[in-house]
Amino acid sequence: MAELTLYTNPMSRGRIARWMLEEIGEPYDVEILDFGPPMKNDDYCAINPMGKVPALRHGSSVVTEAAAICAYLAETFPQAGLAPRPDERANYYRWMFFAAGPVEAALTNHALGLEPPADRSTMVGYGSFETVVDTLEKAVSRHPYIAGDRFTAADVYVGSHVSWGMQFGTLPTRPAFAAYSDRLRDREAQKRAFQLDDAAAESMKKANA
Template sequence: MPQLTLYTNPNSRGRIIRWLLEELNVPYTVKVLEYGAEIKSAEFLALNPLGKVPVITHGDLVVTETAAICAYLADYFADKQLAPATDSPKRGTYYRWLFFAAGPMEMATTAKAYDWRIDDENVQAVGCGFYQDMLNTLETALNNGPYICGEQFTAADVYVGSHIGWGIQFKTVEERPAFTAYVQRLYAREAAMRANQLDDALLPTSA
């Protein structure tokens, strides 16, 4: 297998990819980048001109954007069954919620965090719609089974669950029973706990 490397920072969405890699249980190396000069170095900007993590390299291939990395890894390691089969009706559901979290959910929660105005005048032009509509849509999806695609745990759960968990923590997602139960179920997974321990160990310690 080509060398798989995760570029990350423990205070970043790189935690999502670390968790997914632990779920996949495949060999990988980690390069931790500090915010500031290191993450804006010419060497790293050659991989991602935005100067943001996570990034993975897989041999000579570079993949950026967290949802794209999730989709790529789940497909490359298809034998791990972290994505529905390409001919499964659930494949569309999987894509739907993976990119719902990357699009409307992330935009709506960011708008809430920064108190951006979304109202009747501009909602049609705003990709996320109204905040409450976004939450209601997501909650309805979680009523269809223990996971976002029903009975099968997938890479979409890693991505969606991370966003819900962080949203609850930082008060950008309402603490609804369906959301808290979903996050608790996901965070109890061995791979999730292992990934958190690995990333927490990289956090700076207070003096």
């Protein structure tokens, strides 16, 4: 039994955590949960009281939230080279948590048609959808990767939001976003993770048919 266990659903943000696990190259187990009651029962809520995925168990410790899982794995397994170097830390933390906060909130609200009134935009933190998108575009345009000239764990998280946003139409397709996403598609770990999750999704579909 591996020290690492990922609790996930292949049609969720758990795909981000799976990609990160493939990047670090450590053995891990996977527990696939259906949405609904399986995520809300007492056993799983003892792991994540929110009753959602992903969650990561590492020995006796549990980490939830995809951005936190990425940061935790990068720092816990430094041999993978995905944690920030001193000169990368500012961009690394800045843009990872920009994606976890303003980007996540702005894209979700926009997709749901929940636009804050202009005179109350400061109350939602991110200001406006347009400001968030323009800021994200500038961030991915500054360097080949989000923290600088090399790939880090922040790219797993930010890149997932950019790729999914364009795929599902919650983020406008702009040349800078497409170029950034294309660079990440060459990652062998991403290819492995997506293949594993796609296969798991197909198995779930057949089992629930």
